[in-house]
Amino acid sequence: MADPLLAVEHLSRRFGGLSAVNDVSxxxxxxxxTALIGPNGAGKTTLFALIAGFLKPSGGTIRYRGEDVTGxxxxxxxxxxxxxxxxxxxxxxxxTVHENILVGAHLRHPQREAALAAAAQVGRDLxxxxxxxxxxxxxxxxxxxRLELAKALATEPKLLLLDEVLAGLNPSEIRDIVPVIRAxxxxxxxxxxxxxxxxxxxxxxxxxxxxxxxxxxxxxxPAQVAADPHVVEAYLGHGAxxxxxxxxHDK
Amino acid sequence: xxxxxxxLAVVAxxxxxxxxxxxxxxxxxxxxxxxxxxxxxxxNVLGGYGxxxxxxxxxxxxxxxxxxxxxxxxYGINAWLAFGLGIVGGALLGxxxxxxxxxxxxxxxxxALVTLAIAEVxxxxxxxxxxxxxxxxxxxxxxxxxxxxxxxxxxAFYWTIxxxxxxxxxxxxxxxxSRFGVWLIAVRENEDAATALGVNATAIxxxxxxxxxxxxxxxxxxxxxxxLFIDSGLAYGSWISIEALLTPIIGGAGxxxxxxxxxxxVRGLGEGARMVTGGEAPGxxxxxxGCVLVLIIWLAPRGLIGALAQLRGRLKRPAPLVEAGxx
Amino acid sequence: xLSPSILIAAIVNGLLTxxxxxxxxxxxxxIYGVLHIINFAHGTLLTAAMFAAYFAYRLLGxxxxxxxxxxxxxxxxVGYALQRFxxxxxxxxxxxxxxxxxxxxxxxxxxxxxxxxxADTRTIDLPYAFDGIxxxxxxxxxxxxxxxxxxxxxxxxxxxIMNATDTGRAIRAVAKEKLGAELAGIEVAHIYxxxxxxxxxxxxxxxxxxxxxxxxxPAAGNAFVLVAFTIVVLGGMGSVPGALVGGLVIGVVESxxxxxxxxxxxxxxxxxxxxxxxxxxxSGLFGARA
Numbered sequence: 001m002a003d004p005l006l007a008v009e010h011l012s013r014r015f016g017g018l019s020a021v022n023d024v025s026x027x028x029x030x031x032x033x034t035a036l037i038g039p040n041g042a043g044k045t046t047l048f049a050l051i052a053g054f055l056k057p058s059g060g061t062i063r064y065r066g067e068d069v070t071g072x073x074x075x076x077x078x079x080x081x082x083x084x085x086x087x088x089x090x091x092x093x094x095x096t097v098h099e100n101i102l103v104g105a106h107l108r109h110p111q112r113e114a115a116l117a118a119a120a121q122v123g124r125d126l127x128x129x130x131x132x133x134x135x136x137x138x139x140x141x142x143x144x145x146r147l148e149l150a151k152a153l154a155t156e157p158k159l160l161l162l163d164e165v166l167a168g169l170n171p172s173e174i175r176d177i178v179p180v181i182r183a184x185x186x187x188x189x190x191x192x193x194x195x196x197x198x199x200x201x202x203x204x205x206x207x208x209x210x211x212x213x214x215x216x217x218x219x220x221x222p223a224q225v226a227a228d229p230h231v232v233e234a235y236l237g238h239g240a241x242x243x244x245x246x247x248x249h250d251k
Numbered sequence: 252x253x254x255x256x257x258x259l260a261v262v263a264x265x266x267x268x269x270x271x272x273x274x275x276x277x278x279x280x281x282x283x284x285x286x287x288x289x290x291x292x293x294x295n296v297l298g299g300y301g302x303x304x305x306x307x308x309x310x311x312x313x314x315x316x317x318x319x320x321x322x323x324x325x326y327g328i329n330a331w332l333a334f335g336l337g338i339v340g341g342a343l344l345g346x347x348x349x350x351x352x353x354x355x356x357x358x359x360x361x362x363a364l365v366t367l368a369i370a371e372v373x374x375x376x377x378x379x380x381x382x383x384x385x386x387x388x389x390x391x392x393x394x395x396x397x398x399x400x401x402x403x404x405x406x407a408f409y410w411t412i413x414x415x416x417x418x419x420x421x422x423x424x425x426x427x428x429s430r431f432g433v434w435l436i437a438v439r440e441n442e443d444a445a446t447a448l449g450v451n452a453t454a455i456x457x458x459x460x461x462x463x464x465x466x467x468x469x470x471x472x473x474x475x476x477x478x479l480f481i482d483s484g485l486a487y488g489s490w491i492s493i494e495a496l497l498t499p500i501i502g503g504a505g506x507x508x509x510x511x512x513x514x515x516x517v518r519g520l521g522e523g524a525r526m527v528t529g530g531e532a533p534g535x536x537x538x539x540x541g542c543v544l545v546l547i548i549w550l551a552p553r554g555l556i557g558a559l560a561q562l563r564g565r566l567k568r569p570a571p572l573v574e575a576g577x578x
Numbered sequence: 579x580l581s582p583s584i585l586i587a588a589i590v591n592g593l594l595t596x597x598x599x600x601x602x603x604x605x606x607x608x609i610y611g612v613l614h615i616i617n618f619a620h621g622t623l624l625t626a627a628m629f630a631a632y633f634a635y636r637l638l639g640x641x642x643x644x645x646x647x648x649x650x651x652x653x654x655x656v657g658y659a660l661q662r663f664x665x666x667x668x669x670x671x672x673x674x675x676x677x678x679x680x681x682x683x684x685x686x687x688x689x690x691x692x693x694x695x696x697a698d699t700r701t702i703d704l705p706y707a708f709d710g711i712x713x714x715x716x717x718x719x720x721x722x723x724x725x726x727x728x729x730x731x732x733x734x735x736x737x738x739i740m741n742a743t744d745t746g747r748a749i750r751a752v753a754k755e756k757l758g759a760e761l762a763g764i765e766v767a768h769i770y771x772x773x774x775x776x777x778x779x780x781x782x783x784x785x786x787x788x789x790x791x792x793x794x795x796p797a798a799g800n801a802f803v804l805v806a807f808t809i810v811v812l813g814g815m816g817s818v819p820g821a822l823v824g825g826l827v828i829g830v831v832e833s834x835x836x837x838x839x840x841x842x843x844x845x846x847x848x849x850x851x852x853x854x855x856x857x858x859x860x861s862g863l864f865g866a867r868a
Contacts, residue, residue: 541685
């Protein structure tokens with residue numbers, strides 16, 4: 001099997017005495033969707049911040065396309081082809097949707113005309129075509145999520161880090177955006193997504209890592225992970241797996 | 252190039268003013284207003300477009316002024332060259348200050364404080380250093396020849412400062428339409444988000460500061476040539492730091508014409524206040540400036556131009572549509 | 579060379595001056611700790627209070643130390659009103675706007691004072707201004723000694739307010755977590771205004787302590803406020819002990835550098851220190867938030 005596009009090895013990050021991320025190793029295979037799940041406070045967003053360069057690790061390495069990129073500045077990571085979305089979406093206020101995407105498009109297109117065209121295309125790909133000239137802050141939550149995605153996509157990334165892109169969406173909005181994410185994968189973009197919405201994780205992800213209290217406690221296909229008692233305990237508490245297993249046995 | 256039409260039109264109209272036979276008093280008022288506008292245009296690049304509020308832009312104004320004055324008076328350097336070097340000096344100071352502050356990650360209040368402190372350090376230094384004439388200041392010899400960048404007619408001074416303002420307008424306009432400008436605005440709105448999209452925020456802010464310093468320094472250089480005198484209070488005093496930020500904020504920060512509109516308005520109000528109090532009241536004009544600043548932030552935070560744009564927008568577009576479902 | 583007694587005298591003088599610097603800085607750090615903005619109007623409010631103290635003595639014959647009890651509440655009210663009815667509403671909750679609004683206020687106040695009272699420097703002459711303790715190598719004037727003690731008294735009172743009253747607890751809650759405090763029913767606008775009022779009251783007390791041994795003109799406060807900024811940054815934004823210690827340190831630094839380098843350069847020394855601290859360790863010696 002080829003080298004993974006992204007390989008995180010024994011990554012740690014301490015804040016004072018607290019280990020937010022503790023000896024985490026994971027990999028994202030090229031062209032696939034990998035999911036990172038876990039209860040709240042597990043350290044998922046910290047892990048993203050480390051991978052994208054917003055935080056420097058206390059230990060461990062991050063390898064992208066075989067190269068050691070540990071501790072590189074975020075804008076350089078973006079230039080390498082690693083794009084990330086933020087959990088709390090904040091469009092560039094006062095700018096239109098088109099202008100928002102333009103910021104991302106300019107990474108690969110220094111000339112304004114080309115960048116505008118590229119940005120418009122990305123907008124249309126994500127069903128924002130009709131909104132392009134509207135101020136970004138008039139979008140709904142679902143629209144803003146798509147705009148966040150559009151901005152990141154405009155940088156023409158190879159690896160896309162999605163931080164809870166489905167959070168705050170209602171079921172029909174989720175149903176609409178899942179195929180969009182799958183389409184990105186088909187285009188060759190590798191996706192690593194933090195997600196809480198289990199239905200989406202199960203249907204989208206080919207490989208899942210489970211993070212709890214800063215450590216990886218399980219990894220495998222969605223089905224494997226769902227059946228793992230450690231995972232159940234991480235979400236539902238100590239002894240839950242046994243209780244659930246016992247009840248199922250009784251039935 | 253068609254984006255420059257409004258700029259060229261405005262400049263053309265302003266250039267025609269002396270030909271319309273206005274009084275020297277009016278012309279003097281306009282010269283000072285344009286000089287204030289130029290200082291504000293410098294601030295606007297860093298503060299309006301970049302969102303980094305400097306409270307010590309006098310540092311650039313004064314440096315440009317002193318370099319121009321001292322090079323002529325003490326080293327006999329040609330006025331035009333000294334002028335150019337003054338602008339370069341402003342740019343260099345911008346690089347140094349920007350390099351120090353942005354590399355340290357200073358933002359917001361801290362950045363405002365540091366710039367304030369730097370202007371103060373320069374002011375105190377200039378008030379004691381022999382090379383700047385210490386407390387007495389530096390006097391540039393009257394030499395009404397073009398070679399010495401001094402003119403017989405006030406109109407010539409007017410056209411000079413107008414030319415500088417025009418250059419700054421064009422530079423601002425070009426920034427707006429360039430990748431640098433888009434990225435600068437993105438850094439202003441959300442630095443982290445911009446960084447995630449590949450923007451080197453530190454480099455962008457530094458570049459903005461260099462440009463900003465050069466433009467405001469040019470205003471200082473002009474001041475020396477017009478008034479032929481500079482001292483530490485005039486060069487580095489808080490009055491110019493305040494005017495440099497006031498004019499874009501009032502006119503419209505982050506717009507091409509904001510500083511110009513703001514300068515005309517602010518200077519106009521100042522003159523008005525002086526006329527009402529019979530010219531005997533020190534500080535009245537600044538009281539007016541301060542009140543206007545507070546009122547503008549309160550009622551029209553995007554400045555006059557921003558307020559006009561909002562009004563026009565509200566008349567053109569229906570109330571913001573909320574996207575329903577797909578869109 | 580300099581004899582140790584001159585050095586000690588300079589240090590002692592520095593401590594006495596530093597205490598008043600600390601009081602000014604205390605108000606500033608309190609406001610920053612809660613509202614998270616630098617109050618650029620702080621210096622001009624000090625100047626205004628100094629004028630008030632001056633006129634209280636000149637026109638009404640009120641001793642500055644007695645005036646404290648009148649001016650402190652009065653300026654508390656002024657500060658409260660400014661924050662509640664001008665700064666708060668004008669800023670629309672934006673930090674950058676708050677900076678500008680306080681700057682605008684500073685310009686208005688300073689120049690209104692200039693317009694009203696011209697630029698002349700005024701002083702008052704207290705009959706006991708030259709009484710004091712003679713240590714042989716140094717003479718400690720009574721007013722400055724009172725000032726030194728008063729600062730610690732004020733710090734104590736502030737500490738009591740912060741820790742033993744409901745309002746103080748509310749202030750600390752808002753400083754720590756504004757949204758949470760709001761959800762718990764605390765009216766943030768009111769708390770902001772109370773904090774601003776307390777900061778302004780500190781400045782009024784400092785003014786009364788300064789006026790016996792200092793001069794007043796419309797620019798007087800500015801000299802203090804830049805020093806106060808330095809102290810707040812050095813001691814840590816929002817840290818009360820930091821402001822106290824920082825004030826004393828700065829007082830001594832200024833005194834010593836004036837001794838070695840002369841008055842003006844002494845001032846530059848402080849600003850350079852300020853810039854260096856900001857660049858290297860903006861969170862200061864005691865501070866938490868950067």
